[in-house]
Amino acid sequence: MPAHQRSIAGPAALIGAVVLLLVAGFAWAAGWIGPRRISGGDITAALDANGGKHPGYRRAHAKGLCLSGHFDANGAGSELSSARVFARGGYPVIGRFSLGGGNPLATDGRNVFHAMALQVKTPDGQEWRLAMDHTPIFPVADVPSFIALQKATTPDPTTGKPDPAVMKPFLQAHPEVKAFQDYMAKAVLPDSFADATYYSINAFRFTDGRGQTRFVRWQFVPEAPLAGLDKKALGTLPRDYLIREMIARTARGPSRWHLQLVAANPGDKTDDATVAWTGPHRTVDAGTLVLTGVQPEENGACRDLNFDPTILPPGIAISDDPLLAARSKAYSSSFTRRAGETPGPSAIGQDLAKEHVR
Secondary structure, eight states, X not given: OOHHHHHHHHHHHHHHHHHHHHHHHHHHHHTSSSSOOOOHHHHHHHHXXXXXXXXXXXXXXXXXXXXXXXXXXXXXXXXXXXXXXXXXXXXXXXEEEEESSSOTTOOSOSSXXXXXXXXXXXXXXXXXXXXXXXXXXXXXXXXXXXXHHHHHTOBOXXXXXXXXXXXXXXXXXXXXXXXXXXXXXXXXXXXXXXXXXXXXXXXXXXXXXXSOEEEEEEEEEESSOOOBOOGGGGGGSOTTHHHHHHHHHHHHOXXXXXXXXXXXXXXOOSSOTTSOOOSXXXXXXXXXXXXXEEEOTTTSTTTTOOOOTTOOOTTEEEOSOHHHHHHHHHHHHHXXXXXXXXXXXXXXXXXXXXXXXX
């Protein structure tokens, strides 16, 4: 080959190799090559198969109540993060209370997650979305285990309960799920959304104004004293007991929670939501969440919000916990599906409509 052709062929071959690498990388990222990865649609489908299909509703935590209020930051949170939301001031909040499960009209008399989700915005356009449960731990640590849990706990049509022949080997293979079940059996079940502590479950990376990064979990601790429901009498509760209680409580005045930022100690698990952090930790009280209003989802601002916990302001980032990316994908898939479906009435909205007719 003449020298001038060799001089052209070399760079051309290099460019071709780079293009092939880029194409391969794109194909891998898109899931077209390599081992099949679990998608948000897979998670949504598993939730549908477990709880039944309810078009127009969220696939998890389907039953809920919108909330509104403000977060009053005291400035102390800036010790851990440069996020604007921790600078002293008041910031508007839209949110949602909910209960675990995919049935939007289920009874409140169940020993399941009570949850609080929030969207906090600052004047400079930063936004923080939070999705929290009233338990400090989660039943599984990864996505395949979450899907396996949905399959194992799918009710048998003849009994309405999970098939013991399926559950027993699942629990043997997943002792962390058995530990969570034991925790739920013994823990106090709050008798109001207002007296529950809500936990981030996952760890996040907080970076302060000096560039120092720490792992942090957080919790919203209520001013209302915790009181528990009688678990033996859960079946006797009115269907919408917790939602009606919160509406009545809010009509009497605001509810408040203190945001506690808990910095990890060396050795704390930051990639496993089934493991609680124990012992003394550096804890910063970053301010107070003040709830001033609640609304049925028909006329509340929360209904069409996707409370994706990976929507974070500068100064907060996701950790190495694999559940975070999975939660984001599942929330997106659920949102997309219900956006294309006809919205149904919320539990309390349905009841209020019936009462109005009467």
